[in-house]
Structures are given as C-alpha cells and as structure tokens.
Amino acid sequence: MAHTQHEPSTTIDANVPTAARMYDYYLGGKDNYAADREACAALDKEVPSTRALALNNRRFLQRVVRTLAQDYGIRQFIDHGSGLPTQDNVHQVAQRVDPESRVVYIDNDPMVLVHGRALLDQNDRTAVIQADMRDTEGIFSHPDTRRLIDFSQPVAALFVSVMHCLPDGPDGPPALARRVAERLAPGSFMVMCQLVSEDAHVRDFVTEFMDRSTGGHWGRVRQEKDVAALFDGLEILEPGLVEVSTWRPDSEVAPRQLTQEWIEFGGVGRLP
Numbered sequence: 360m361a362h363t364q365h366e367p368s369t370t371i372d373a374n375v376p377t378a379a380r381m382y383d384y385y386l387g388g389k390d391n392y393a394a395d396r397e398a399c400a401a402l403d404k405e406v407p408s409t410r411a412l413a414l415n416n417r418r419f420l421q422r423v424v425r426t427l428a429q430d431y432g433i434r435q436f437i438d439h440g441s442g443l444p445t446q447d448n449v450h451q452v453a454q455r456v457d458p459e460s461r462v463v464y465i466d467n468d469p470m471v472l473v474h475g476r477a478l479l480d481q482n483d484r485t486a487v488i489q490a491d492m493r494d495t496e497g498i499f500s501h502p503d504t505r506r507l508i509d510f511s512q513p514v515a516a517l518f519v520s521v522m523h524c525l526p527d528g529p530d531g532p533p534a535l536a537r538r539v540a541e542r543l544a545p546g547s548f549m550v551m552c553q554l555v556s557e558d559a560h561v562r563d564f565v566t567e568f569m570d571r572s573t574g575g576h577w578g579r580v581r582q583e584k585d586v587a588a589l590f591d592g593l594e595i596l597e598p599g600l601v602e603v604s605t606w607r608p609d610s611e612v613a614p615r616q617l618t619q620e621w622i623e624f625g626g627v628g629r630l631p
Contacts, residue, residue, distance in 0.1 A: 371470050376572045378524055379468040383443040385413035390443045390474055398572045405564055406620050413520075416552070416623045417445070419603035420519045421452050423550050423627060426607060427515050428456035433548065435514045436462045437504070439492040439539075440521030443468075444475050449517065450485045460484065461507040465498055467491045492521065493530050495538045513546040520623055522553035522589070525578040532578075536589045545630055551589050552603050552625025554580050561620050583624050593628025600626040 376398040380391040384399050402409055427433040434457055438449050441464035453460035464475055464487045475487035486503035498504060508514060516539050522532040540549055556562045566579040587600055598606060602622045
C-alpha cells in the first residue's frame with residue numbers, strides 16, 4: 360500500500376512544545392522544557408482533567424502489556440509513538456513476565472532517541488528507532504527491528520494515545536492500522552486508543568490548540584466511532600472498546616477517569 364514518507368527532524372527545539380514532552384510533564388518526568396509546561400498550563404484551563412487522563416493512559420498501557428504477556432504469551436512488542444522513557448516502560452513490564460521479551464520503541468521526537476538509547480543501552484532485547492510511525496516499511500525493515508522481531512510469530516503492535524497525533528487523509532489512522540495489521544502474523548494484537556470527545560467545542564479547541572502549539576505536529580481529537588472503525592476485522596478482547604481506565608482495572612479501587620470533557624478511548628484487538 361502506497362503511503363507518504365515522513366522524515367523525522369533531528370533537531371531538538373526547546374521553544375516548540377512536543378506531544379512527547381508534554382506527556383512527560385504530565386507523568387511527572389523531567390525531560391521537558393518551559394514551552395511544554397506552558398502549553399500544558401494553557402491546555403489545563405480548558406480541559407482540566409488532562410493530567411489524570413495521562414496517568415490513567417499510562418496505567419492502561421502497563422495493564423495491557425502485562426495481560427498480553429501473561430495471559431496470551433506475547434513476547435514481541437512494537438511501541439509506536441512510545442514517548443520519553445519513564446517508570447515501568449513496556450520492556451520492563453514484559454520482561455518481568457519473561458526476561459526474553461523483546462521490544463522496539465518508535466518515536467519521531469529526537470529527544471526520545473537520545474534519552475531512550477541512554478536508558479536502554481544495557482538491555483540487548485530492546486531498541487529505540489527514530490521514525491515517523493506511519494513509515495511502516497522503514498520500521499519493519501529496520502535492522503534493529505529485524506534483529507529483535509520475528510514476524511512469523513505473534514506481535515503486539517501498540518498505538519497507545521498516539522493516533523490523535525495523525526491528521527486525516529490517505530495516510531491517516533485507518534490506513535496505518537490496516538497497513539500494520541497486514542504485516543503481522545495471525546494471533547497478533549493491535550492495541551489502539553486515542554483522545555476522543557463527543558463535545559464538538561472540546562474537539563475543536565484542543566485540535567486547534569495542539570496543532571498551533573506543536574507547529575503542525577498534530578492530528579485531531581476524534582469521536583468514539585472513529586476509534587471503533589480502526590478495529591474492523593479484529594476480534595476485540597473483553598471488555599470491548601472503553602474509556603481506558605475501565606479496561607481490566609487492577610482492583611475495584613483503581614483510579615478512574617472522573618471527568619468526561621474528553622477521554623482516552625480504545626482497546627485491544629486480535630488478528631484472526
């Protein structure tokens with residue numbers, strides 16, 4: 360399937376916020392700049408639940424990886440749009456289940472490459488690749504991917520809180536999801552969620568704000584129906600497509616997303 364090539368920048372611009380660094384700030388990380396923190400403060404005035412949303416999204420990622428490793432025997436993960444390293448990254452969760460688990464992290468932010476490679480330098484079953492997550496051919500044929508991932512066996516392809524970074528169009532989220540799924544072995548998994556709102560004002564405000572703040576490195580806040588369309592042809596694991604804090608929570612008192620102006624919505628689908 361033809362798709363547009365998107366060359367990631369190699370320059371770190373501290374004056375232009377990025378989604379990866381803003382997410383790092385919300386998670387309590389230190390790999391962010393004043394511009395990122397200022398953008399988060401402005402965003403919080405309109406959608407004050409964003410920090411809680413980011414934390415719940417991270418917990419969802421950790422639960423999904425643990426579930427796929429423990430209950431479904433998945434030992435290979437490709438984390439698209441992985442963001443900056445933090446606590447309990449995908450490889451740490453998966454390798455607690457099986458130290459032989461292998462993880463490839465993908466992000467187009469050059470800061471992720473610098474910090475990720477420093478963190479993972481001592482772990483030969485992980486790799487960090489700087490690439491646009493839409494460049495499926497380049498990612499799947501990359502030497503580090505070929506070294507770590509056996510595509511004849513099931514793989515978990517993770518797209519956690521990243522599809523909203525992609526604009527619509529011929530190379531948008533539906534095309535990307537189809538392209539990746541076509542390359543995976545039967546029994547593989549697609550994990551997908553993104554920011555959604557049923558409130559048109561919230562969708563328009565956040566989309567315009569993030570597009571302007573990040574210098575055009577943004578897609579849009581969508582609706583639940585748009586996310587559901589990404590799972591066409593997949594067997595969706597229980598409990599289905601949901602607000603992510605309710606996806607197989609660790610306990611009845613696990614943190615929940617309490618405000619509803621926007622939510623992270625998605626789930627896990629298995630390739631037949």
